[in-house]
Structure formats: C-alpha cells, structure tokens
Amino acid sequence: MMGGTVISLRGATKQFGGLVAVDNVSFEVREHEVMGLIGPNGSGKSTTLNLISGALPATDGDIALKGQEITGLPARDIARKGVARTFQLVRLLPSMNVIENVMAGAVFGHRRRWGASAERHAKQVLETVGLADKAKAHTSQLTYIDTKRVELARALAGEPEVLLLDEWLAGLNPTELTEGIDLIHRLRDEGRTIILVEHVMDAIRSLCDACVVMSSGKKIAEGTTDEVLSDPEVIRAYLGDDDA
Structure with a gap:
C-alpha cells in the first residue's frame, strides 16, 4: 500500500x-x-x-x-525530522564499541533516546541487522559487511x-x-x-x-x-x- x-x-x-x-x-x-x-x-x-x-x-x-x-535546514534538523542516511565510506566512531556506535545514532536521530532506553533500543536494532552477538565488539574487529551493518543500525537507531x-x-x-x-x-x-x-x-x-x-x-x-x-x-x- x-x-x-x-x-x-x-x-x-x-x-x-x-x-x-x-x-x-x-x-x-x-x-x-x-x-x-x-x-x-x-x-x-x-x-x-x-x-x-x-x-x-x-x-x-x-x-x-x-x-x-x-x-536549507542543517543536516541535524533534517535527521530529527526523520531522515537518516548511510555513506559510501563507512564512518564509525573508532573509540566506541558496536553498541555505543548504535546508541550514538539513537541520541542524534528522529526520536531521541538516552541511557538505558537508548541501550535497549540499540540492542533491538542490532538484532534487526543480525549483529546481536557483536554488541560489545570493537569496530576494528569487524568484517566489512559487519561494519556496514553497524552503520545501518546507527541510521536505524534514530527510528527514521x-x-x-x-x-x-x-x-x-x-x-x-x-x-x-x-x-x-x-x-x-x-x-x-x-x-x-x-x-x-x-x-x-x-x-x-x-x-x-x-x-x-x-x-x-x-x-x-x-x-x-x-x-x-x-x-x-x-x-x-x-x-x-
């Protein structure tokens, strides 16, 4: 429909x-x-x-x-309105593990979440993209497709x-x-x-x-x-x- x-x-x-x-x-x-x-x-x-x-x-x-x-609106305002994107070159935050990267997306996205709520939500999103078992992994340990999954999870974390x-x-x-x-x-x-x-x-x-x-x-x-x-x-x- x-x-x-x-x-x-x-x-x-x-x-x-x-x-x-x-x-x-x-x-x-x-x-x-x-x-x-x-x-x-x-x-x-x-x-x-x-x-x-x-x-x-x-x-x-x-x-x-x-x-x-x-x-003409800044990217962050458009993200807040419900538009999220991935990039040709994956841009993960190297100092953070997988779930922290995804939580960063929850904080900046359409529906803002913090703390325990952001963490619960990030876990759900990691399940969606097939990465539930790698939540605590460091981004440097990931295969290419898994880095892409993390980036997608981060985009999805804002519930766009x-x-x-x-x-x-x-x-x-x-x-x-x-x-x-x-x-x-x-x-x-x-x-x-x-x-x-x-x-x-x-x-x-x-x-x-x-x-x-x-x-x-x-x-x-x-x-x-x-x-x-x-x-x-x-x-x-x-x-x-x-x-x-």
Missing part, C-alpha cells in the same frame, strides 16, 4: 563553482516505497542524497518532507521514516549481497520509505518499486524499475555509447 508523498524535489540544483552536479532535478517518493537513484558514476546521485539529508545546501530548488519545506542508502550493498560478496537485499526488504516491510543509490542491478530489480535515472546531473528517466531499465536512453547512458 503506497501512501502519500514523503519526499519531493522540485528543481533541485547544486553547483560547485562552474560545475552543475545536480541540474534541475524533480521527483517524488511515496510512503513505503523503495526508490532507486541510478545512473553512471559521477551523475550526481550521491550529491542528490546530500541535498535531501542536508549534508549540502541546494543552490536552487525546493525539497520537502511530507509537504514541509526542508531546503526515510532511509537514504548510499551504495550500501557495494563491495559485498554474493552471499552477503543476498543477506543485504533481504535486510532492506525487511526494513521496507516494517514501513520505512527508502531511497537507495545503487549500481548492483540484481538489487535494483529485486528492491526498487521505481527508479530515477541520472546522467551528468540531469534526470533522464523515471518510472517503474522495469520501464526504466528497458529505456534505450538509460541503456545508452550506462553503456556510454554515443553512436547508438
């Missing part, structure tokens, strides 16, 4: 000096939808996530969360309504990838709205209800995953075949 619009971008634009990294991009993400943000490297996908999360201010355009303007996943599945082996896809399915079934920047086509086909395709900062296609992936312009953008 899709609900109303949760995130909407209207003419979102980001310039870095003379470079237009995101060029007049508009799209909407509906409640409980998994939206894929896809396209070749350097097409502006991560920058678009940064605009939504407030990590970067938009140069122009409007971004709204449930009809409420969030353009919207989850932004920036290539969260990148670098996983086939077994881990299957586990990762299952995990994202479960999060969606719990009622979250998810925007994911992803290159793994199996994951995109399996997870995404809809996709927005970007190329050189512009939106070149939008629609259901099947429609978009069979669009000749999208195929051309990915293959980089200018003669096609």
Whole structure:
C-alpha cells in the first residue's frame, strides 16, 4: 500500500563553482516505497542524497518532507525530522564499541533516546541487522559487511521514516549481497520509505518499486524499475555509447 508523498524535489540544483552536479532535478517518493537513484558514476546521485539529508545546501530548488519545506535546514534538523542516511565510506566512531556506535545514532536521530532506553533500543536494532552477538565488539574487529551493518543500525537507531542508502550493498560478496537485499526488504516491510543509490542491478530489480535515472546531473528517466531499465536512453547512458 503506497501512501502519500514523503519526499519531493522540485528543481533541485547544486553547483560547485562552474560545475552543475545536480541540474534541475524533480521527483517524488511515496510512503513505503523503495526508490532507486541510478545512473553512471559521477551523475550526481550521491550529491542528490546530500541535498535531501542536508549534508549540502541546494543552490536552487525546493525539497520537502511530507509537504514541509526542508531546503536549507542543517543536516541535524533534517535527521530529527526523520531522515537518516548511510555513506559510501563507512564512518564509525573508532573509540566506541558496536553498541555505543548504535546508541550514538539513537541520541542524534528522529526520536531521541538516552541511557538505558537508548541501550535497549540499540540492542533491538542490532538484532534487526543480525549483529546481536557483536554488541560489545570493537569496530576494528569487524568484517566489512559487519561494519556496514553497524552503520545501518546507527541510521536505524534514530527510528527514521526515510532511509537514504548510499551504495550500501557495494563491495559485498554474493552471499552477503543476498543477506543485504533481504535486510532492506525487511526494513521496507516494517514501513520505512527508502531511497537507495545503487549500481548492483540484481538489487535494483529485486528492491526498487521505481527508479530515477541520472546522467551528468540531469534526470533522464523515471518510472517503474522495469520501464526504466528497458529505456534505450538509460541503456545508452550506462553503456556510454554515443553512436547508438
């Protein structure tokens, strides 16, 4: 059951000096939808996530969360309103163990928790991502997928309504990838709205209800995953075949 619009971008634009990294991009993400943000490297996908999360201010355009303007708000305020994200490069706090990292997310997130409440909640979240047995482990002892799970747990600890996943599945082996896809399915079934920047086509086909395709900062296609992936312009953008 899709609900109303949760995130909407209207003419979102980001310039870095003379470079237009995101060029007049508009799209909407509906409640409980998994939206894929896809396209070749350097097409502006991560920058678009940064605009939504407030990590970067938009140069122009409007971004709204449930009809409420969030353009120009600091990242921490947007997180408080219920938007959490993961990063391409995992950013764990090395001085803290796994559960402390997750509790840090609970403190800064949408629903703030402290002390015993934060710890109980962090344990639940670690169970969700399959890390209950590693709560006291030091982050330096973790495998690659487990560091990614901790980062996801930290994002989830704030109980976000919207989850932004920036290539969260990148670098996983086939077994881990299957586990990762299952995990994202479960999060969606719990009622979250998810925007994911992803290159793994199996994951995109399996997870995404809809996709927005970007190329050189512009939106070149939008629609259901099947429609978009069979669009000749999208195929051309990915293959980089200018003669096609």
